[in-house]
Every structure is written in structure tokens, then in C-alpha cells.
Amino acid sequence: MRALVIVGHGSHLNEDSSLPVYEHAGRIRETGEFDEVVECFWKEEPSMRHVLDTVESEEVYVVPAFISEGYFTQQVIPRELGLRGPVSRKGMKTVRYAGPLGNFEGMPDVILERTDDLMRAREVSGRTALVLLGHGTDLNKNSGGVVYLNAGRIRERGIYDLVEVGFLDQTPEIGRVVDGVEAENVILIPLFIAEGWHTRETIPEDLGLTGGVTVRDEKTIYYGAPVGTHPSMANLIAARARETMMEQHLV
Amino acid sequence: MSEARSRRPEFENVAAGSREAFAAWVDGAPDGRVFGQVITRPAKPFGYSLRHTDDARAAGLRVSEDPRAAREIAKLTEGGDYRPLKSSPNLRRGWEIRVADARGLVTAMNYLYPAGVVHWYLNREGRLDLTSFRENAARQSGIYKRVQRLSDEGVQGAVLACCEDAVCLKKTLWDIDEDTPLEVDRGEGEIPCPEPCSIFVSFARRVRLFEREKDVDGLSPSEREDLSALIEAAATGEVGFAREAEFEQPLNERRMRYRRLTLVPKLRRNG
Known part of the structure; x- marks a missing residue:
């Protein structure tokens, strides 16, 4: 089974922040490309610390819903998810970590x-x-x-x-x-x-x-x-995950 | 999380295991199981029913058959305020979710109480990894790094203000560190809390900032600010509280709970 985990920043104060993550997750879910599509956040629940325990799939693709490479994508997200690089083994799961969305060609x-x-x-x-x-x-x-x-x-x-x-x-x-x-x-x-x-x-x-x-x-x-x-961001998120699959095949 | 303490079999699919165990637990109680503020029960012919506990016998509820409807239900309080902490005892009423199977049941539960089912399962099996406050603080960076300097007394006070059942229905299982237990009522509910959450870390940061203040004529600047704000608000006849996680604002419930612990005894003593 194959899971997509979308990581958002989230907010302690308002619901706007996580809304696009939920909406894009819903759009990707409808395509049926992944067996599971799960949301997690830095400031909301489920936290990055615990989200992987809720995922049943062995193949997990993590895509940060962040525009830029930086503090969150390089430091906070890998640390909180317990990732060691682009590909991490966590028990029975293989977790592939994609880059942020902003520098993607789409x-x-x-x-x-x-x-x-x-x-x-x-x-x-x-x-x-x-x-x-x-x-x-x-x-x-x-x-x-x-x-x-x-x-x-x-x-x-x-x-x-x-x-x-x-x-x-x-x-x-x-x-x-x-x-x-x-x-x-x-x-x-x-x-x-x-x-x-x-x-x-x-x-x-x-x-x-x-x-x-x-x-x-x-x-x-x-x-x-x-x-x-924009609704098309959902395609970009899925494409980001797909690219990670391709990269791993090349390796 | 210390590797030595981990008792989890490395290759178990805990998500699938928790789904089956949770459904079996619900199946075993025709009158329903209470999880946070939700009562869930097996309901023929459609599978499972989920409602607010206060609506267990209510009629005329708004019924949804989509487990993901739980997300909208969990998002806002009855009064329309945003709920940043899903385990706060302010879940709104008036709804029922009917799901076909265990998968739908757990999907709905994961929006109502994110990761609650898997933590419940691991805790029941005696295999839930716990992360102490000090371990959690050690990995913080950026604006949260300062929580590393919060005193043990500050952690105790922050937990009493932020985590008791009056404000969070999870059962607080973590301690300050391996040798320093939390001296608090850990809560009665079914949902375990294995690690300080981001709301707690944000509150702990605020308490650390309080700790650094110096008293002038017996009160710290922020204590003075909070008392002034409270008096000004009460004088209008209506105290409008700050948002649930708006800890920088004087009239925040958790901030006031912390003041009750620390400021009220000080005022009584000085008086």
C-alpha cells in the first residue's frame, strides 16, 4: 500500500492555515492514486511526531506544503518525522521525503x-x-x-x-x-x-x-x-510525490 | 524518544492493529464506548454510530454518512471559535456520523481526536512510547528553544494550567524527566497523551517568559498587565476571553489558570 502524507504549518489561532492542506488532500484522495492520503501539521493535530503511526501503508511519501526550502523543510520536518534523508526506513515503512513545492518545475x-x-x-x-x-x-x-x-x-x-x-x-x-x-x-x-x-x-x-x-x-x-x-496545487503535490518515486527508481 | 525505552515491535503495523482493536472494543459494548466527548456504538444495519456524549439519546441530530464530516465538526466550538486542540472539552453537539465499517470509524475518530485511537491501542498494550518534557524541549529550536530553561516548578504549573481535564481530556502520561514525575491529576479519559503537544510547548514558552520577569513592588509587569486587563474587562460587565491558544493575551483561560496557581496565593500572602 502507498500513502501520501502532506505536511502543513497549521496554526494555533485560525483555521485558514490548514484549509488548503485538507482541500488538496481531498482532491488527491479522489484520484485514487494513493491508498491513503493523510494530513499532519507543525501547529495542529495530528502532529508530525505521531502521524506515521496512523498510516497503514508500507510505502510513504511525505510532501511538505511549503513554498521554500528552509528552516521548516530542512530542519523541523525531518526532525519531527524522524527522517534521516530522502529515504528513511522506519520499522516496516519506507518513507520518502520530497522537497518543497515552490522550486518544483510545475x-x-x-x-x-x-x-x-x-x-x-x-x-x-x-x-x-x-x-x-x-x-x-x-x-x-x-x-x-x-x-x-x-x-x-x-x-x-x-x-x-x-x-x-x-x-x-x-x-x-x-x-x-x-x-x-x-x-x-x-x-x-x-x-x-x-x-x-x-x-x-x-x-x-x-x-x-x-x-x-x-x-x-x-x-x-x-x-x-x-x-x-489554487486547486491545481493538489496536482503539484501529487507530482512532487511521484517525482520522488522516480528518483528512487533511478537510484 | 529513547530507543532503550521503546517496547514496540519494529515490524508491527500499529495503524491496522489499532483499527481492529478499537472496533472490537466498540463491538464489545452495545451501549457504547466513550472516547473523549464522543460516544460510539455498533449500530445495525449500517455499522457504527458516533455522537457527542451529551447527545447519546438525542433525536433530530444532523446525520452524516461521511466519516470525513468529522473534520468540520471538530473544527469549531458551538460558539464558532476555532479549536486548535481537539482534546479540549468543547466539542460541539447536534450531529451524528454513521459509518459502514471499522475503517470509517477510525477515519472519523482521527479527525475528532487525531492519533487518539493508535495511542489508545499502544497504551492498552503497554507499548506506548512516552517522551518526557525535557526530551521534547531538547529538540525544540527557533522561538521555542527557550522552553529548555523552564524550571521544574514552571513545568508543573504549566501542566496544571494547560492539561487538566477542565481544559484537555487527554490523560497526561509523560513526566518532566525520567527522575521527576509530574505531580498532577493525570486525567480520567481514554485518550493518552504521550508527549507535550505543540499547544503545551507554546504555553510553556509563555510561562518561561513569566519566570524571567522581575517583581517590582511585589508584582511582575505581566501580572500587573493581566490584573489591569481583567479589571477593565469586568468593569464593562462582560469579560471577553482571548482565543484558546492566544497565550500572549491577558484574558486567556490557560493563562488565567496559571495566574490562579501563582498570582492568587501571592496576592493573598501579601494582603
């Missing part, structure tokens, strides 16, 4: 699906810029690196006049990027897993957004939902 497609959903049936004129918004931190360069990586991959496709990046907690700061970008239309997509305090409060406040569409200073800003809540 990620630009999910971002573009999000922008398509946002811009469908809207007529725009003039130059259009896609701005990818990351959390970022000066403590870990990988956190921002994944935003640049996706911007570069989308830029290569030549769909938008400009593809830029901006951050909340590192430079370039998102407010300056949006103000400075030379385009009449700005599509702003948060590279976040879930809706929450940042996407609902700090980002709209900091940027002076009045809703999904804000017109100001001869610019129209289209503010999208976080990429992590």
Missing part, C-alpha cells in the same frame, strides 16, 4: 493558472506586469530565491511585458516594486500557501489595496489569492 504553471483565473474576462490595455510576492527573510536566502526562480521561469515564456518580484521582509520591498513598475496593469500574486493575516490584512494595508482591483496613480492593481489555495 510551480510556474500553477502561478499562471492563478493569474488566468484572476484576469479571465477582463479587458486590459497597455503594459502588464506580473509581480510575484514572497514573504522573504534576511535569515535565509532560499526563502527569496524560490520567488526569483519562478519569476525567471515565467519571464522566459514571454507572456507578460514584465515579471518582477517583491517581498514583505526583505528587499526589494513590495510597496516600492509595485509603485516603481513601469506598467499600467499590475497583477500581484502572493507566493503563499494559505490565506491569513498577511494576505488578508498586512498586504492590502501596506499597498493601499481596496479589494481585488485597485486603480491608483494611472495603475490598475489586480490582487490575486495566494497560489497555495
